[in-house]
Amino acid sequence: MGEVDQAFIQSIQHRANLDTIEIEGIPLINLSLSHTTDINLLVSEIGNACKNWGFFQVINHGVPLELLEKIKVAAKAFFDQPMEEKRKVKRDEVNPMGYYESEHTKNVRDWKEVFDFLIKDPTFLPASPELEDDEMRTLSNQWPENPPQFREVCQEYAREVEKLGYKLLELIALSLGLPSNRFNGYFEDQLSRMRLNHYPPCPCPELALGVGRHKDAGALTIVAQDDVGGLQVKRKSDGVWVPVKPTPNALVINVGDIIQVWSNEAYESVEHRVVVNSERERFSIPIFFFPSHYVMVKPLEELVNEGNPPKYKPYNFGKFNVARNRSNYKKLEVQNIQISDFKII
């Protein structure tokens, strides 16, 4: 067993099984409309993937492939720098954007380092999670001087993936029988953020995880990953951890907690985690689509009725986001806020 700080050690039931197994993976969907001339076919593929898996991969997604390559190169160049250089843009309690190397998921430290930035800069956010406090604060990005072009590549990539985000939200809306633009208004002052993840090789992959099991709190997540692999999804049908196979030129999509609430659980946000290995470093680049801070998240009226009453009480996304982010900095004594706190039993 290698030398690993106690803070990284997962409890026994959450450790990875590192045996490789071939099992049925998440769906792969071709978004090109020349591939299917019938949009309804595509909409039903998306709907089935959201319903049965909460996860899928897409190809022909419209994000230029050379940009996908460029962002991976930029991520590596950034994380390859000495710690001293990365610490110049280190995030703290005042500014949660920038570099960070000791994030915790469910109070266990993740084997990774990250760089975070906002899609909309600046962004306004509640100053505290307290409901009666209506003070706001401004969040803005911190950009490193090096590597050169880092900022430009990140921003260009984010702009392209944002377009794909809207396209997917439209397809998901259609798959729920809603008008295609039903979700768009919620993102006018979006709190969306992009993250570069670096998972260094780990001496004890059987004890630690790159990211512990969690669900994404946003509406939708779009992830670019390299060819190393490590992302695993908890299969809805039987709870088995299924690897997401790295697929050339594909992006990984998952439904977050907000779509679970909007759809009144027609679609569920699914648990996932990242397994590390002792040989190869891994890079991944998620964009988390978050609505505006003033959005009250609740089951959509069109999707509830007498026979299917709302399963959640409304919650303010800005307040929720602020409360949730507190656990990223330190171990909390109690479990952090979850959408289940708003569940109507």
Ligand code: OGA
């Ligand atoms: C995340 C996440 C997956 C990955 O950062 O929320 O689930 O493949 N990342 O890095």
Ligand code: NI
């Ligand atoms: Ni995630």
